[in-house]
Amino acid sequence: MQSFSSKKKVIEQKKMTLLERLYLPAIFQGLGITLKHFFKKKTTINYPEQKRSVAAAFRGLHVLKRDEKGAERCTACGLCAVACPAEAITMEAGERRAGEEHLYREEKYAIKYEINMLRCIFCGFCEDACPKDAIYLETTFAPANYDRNDFIYGKDRLVEGFKRDEIVPPVVRTLEEANL
Amino acid sequence: MDFQGFVITLISIITLFSITMFIALYSTFAERKVAAFMQDRRGPNRAGPGGIFQPLADGLKFFMKEEVIPVASNKFLFVLGPSIAIMSSLMTGVIIPWGGQLIVFGNTVSLQIVDLDIGILYVFAVLSVGVYGIMIGGWASNNKFSLMGAIRASSQIISYELSMGFSIVALLLVTGTMSLHEIVERQHGMNWNIFYQPLGFLIFLICAFAETNRTPFDLPECETELVGGYHTEYSSMKLGFYLFSEYINMFISSAVMVTLYFGGYNFPFMDQLLHATGSQNLVTIVGTILLFAKVFFFIFFFMWVRWTIPRFRYDQLMNLGWKGLIPLSIVWLMLTAAGVLFFKS
Ligand code: SF4
Numbered sequence: 231m232q233s234f235s236s237k238k239k240v241i242e243q244k245k246m247t248l249l250e251r252l253y254l255p256a257i258f259q260g261l262g263i264t265l266k267h268f269f270k271k272k273t274t275i276n277y278p279e280q281k282r283s284v285a286a287a288f289r290g291l292h293v294l295k296r297d298e299k300g301a302e303r304c305t306a307c308g309l310c311a312v313a314c315p316a317e318a319i320t321m322e323a324g325e326r327r328a329g330e331e332h333l334y335r336e337e338k339y340a341i342k343y344e345i346n347m348l349r350c351i352f353c354g355f356c357e358d359a360c361p362k363d364a365i366y367l368e369t370t371f372a373p374a375n376y377d378r379n380d381f382i383y384g385k386d387r388l389v390e391g392f393k394r395d396e397i398v399p400p401v402v403r404t405l406e407e408a409n410l
Numbered sequence: 411m412d413f414q415g416f417v418i419t420l421i422s423i424i425t426l427f428s429i430t431m432f433i434a435l436y437s438t439f440a441e442r443k444v445a446a447f448m449q450d451r452r453g454p455n456r457a458g459p460g461g462i463f464q465p466l467a468d469g470l471k472f473f474m475k476e477e478v479i480p481v482a483s484n485k486f487l488f489v490l491g492p493s494i495a496i497m498s499s500l501m502t503g504v505i506i507p508w509g510g511q512l513i514v515f516g517n518t519v520s521l522q523i524v525d526l527d528i529g530i531l532y533v534f535a536v537l538s539v540g541v542y543g544i545m546i547g548g549w550a551s552n553n554k555f556s557l558m559g560a561i562r563a564s565s566q567i568i569s570y571e572l573s574m575g576f577s578i579v580a581l582l583l584v585t586g587t588m589s590l591h592e593i594v595e596r597q598h599g600m601n602w603n604i605f606y607q608p609l610g611f612l613i614f615l616i617c618a619f620a621e622t623n624r625t626p627f628d629l630p631e632c633e634t635e636l637v638g639g640y641h642t643e644y645s646s647m648k649l650g651f652y653l654f655s656e657y658i659n660m661f662i663s664s665a666v667m668v669t670l671y672f673g674g675y676n677f678p679f680m681d682q683l684l685h686a687t688g689s690q691n692l693v694t695i696v697g698t699i700l701l702f703a704k705v706f707f708f709i710f711f712f713m714w715v716r717w718t719i720p721r722f723r724y725d726q727l728m729n730l731g732w733k734g735l736i737p738l739s740i741v742w743l744m745l746t747a748a749g750v751l752f753f754k755s
């Protein structure tokens with residue numbers, strides 16, 4: 231039949247020669263190859279003790295940044311959640327009260343900010359979307375865990391240098407209310 | 411049998427049993443390490459220094475697993491299968507001469523537990539019982555994959571036992587005895603049978619791979635076609651028994667190969683060593699150590715081949731067995747017979 235593309239290839243099944251049918255030469259050749267690999271340097275690294283160096287642009291775990299005065303930059307605009315293709319981010323906005331200026335830079339801030347690390351695909355779109363330079367992806371990995379719920383990272387694990395008592399201002403809010 | 415002899419035999423059987431189990435246990439570890447190394451990986455290295463406790467962890471895991479006996483299976487036979495498999499593989503060890511004579515407190519102790527004058531036949535008889543373990547287990551599971559695995563195992567072993575038998579007969583023509591002890595004694599020093607029977611050894615080796623169900627002949631448990639083969643339905647320690655019996659078989663086959671073709675506990679310059687030191691015990695111990703070194707090499711070889719060669723197709727296996735090895739072994743048998751006739755007369 232005429233071939234309509236130039237990709238046609240005639241494959242012929244040759245009869246094996248006697249030497250090939252004996253299998254043994256090929257087997258010994260194979261044994262030689264595996265033996266060579268036996269003494270080769272191993273490519274595996276012992277992960278938790280040894281870590282592979284990553285590129286500077288590596289996208290790992292997120293961090294919510296603070297500004298130079300130590301106030302949280304995030305203003306709970308939700309643009310990161312909109313940009314997120316995996317829908318991994320949820321947040322709840324709250325209004326800054328008097329006396330909290332040193333904690334939150336903007337008048338509106340995130341009471342609750344959660345990223346589900348099992349959903350996240352570490353694309354970095356949230357980083358790009360953020361108008362306040364609040365969220366960045368760093369070069370650390372999400373560690374393994376025994377519980378799926380533990381992969382939902384709240385503010386306690388996202389905010390840079392987070393301190394628990396800092397978030398409970400003298401006003402009223404308890405930690406439960408703040409729903410961290 | 412007098413009481414002393416009884417105690418000595420008992421002790422040696424228990425020792426052999428523990429050594430066999432220990433070697434089988436660590437073969438599993440070695441296999442994983444060898445596999446890893448050949449694939450440029452590191453293998454298990456978490457349990458203990460360098461992963462040395464990995465087999466214990468594996469064993470513990472086997473014990474902790476749930477025992478599932480399928481409802482549709484024949485319960486008695488289902489349990490009998492792995493028992494036969496492991497029993498038959500443990501039984502062969504007793505007739506292997508693990509060393510020469512040891513003199514302990516004036517008693518001469520032979521490192522061979524029983525010296526049957528039909529040693530080789532015993533090995534064959536017990537090895538063939540082993541396939542019943544696979545057959546029964548596969549059939550009793552009432553699962554088509556298991557049954558296919560079992561059928562493959564039995565037909566494979568029947569096919570390869572023939573050429574293995576022929577290669578042994580050729581060896582017997584040269585040695586003139588069936589007792590393993592005498593066969594080893596005849597290979598004193600460097601007078602090993604491999605030099606008289608190179609082709610016979612090759613045939614024996616190939617058949618040993620088939621008999622122990624190792625790659626490239628591991629069709630009875632070929633995962634890609636048969637899920638798990640004859641042990642698809644098995645779980646927990648019963649599966650452990652099957653896997654263990656495979657490793658014990660590997661160990662015993664290596665030992666038989668070394669005994670028959672590589673001089674057993676004989677090593678070059680053993681007479682000189684005996685002469686120089688005058689200590690029979692020393693020679694025996696060195697011999698035993700070397701025997702184990704040779705055995706370990708063959709165990710390594712089994713693994714080496716496993717991680718090198720892909721599995722044969724079933725028709726290739728049968729072709730190789732019936733059209734390749736059997737005629738070849740018959741020709742070799744006749745050549746050996748002619749040679750023996752020529753040189754002896
Ligand atoms: S990195 Fe991508 S997937 Fe992960 S939270 Fe940000 S936008 Fe969503």
Ligand code: SF4
Binds near residue numbers: 364
């Ligand atoms: S992290 Fe940035 S984009 Fe996301 S809510 Fe906060 S300010 Fe908006």
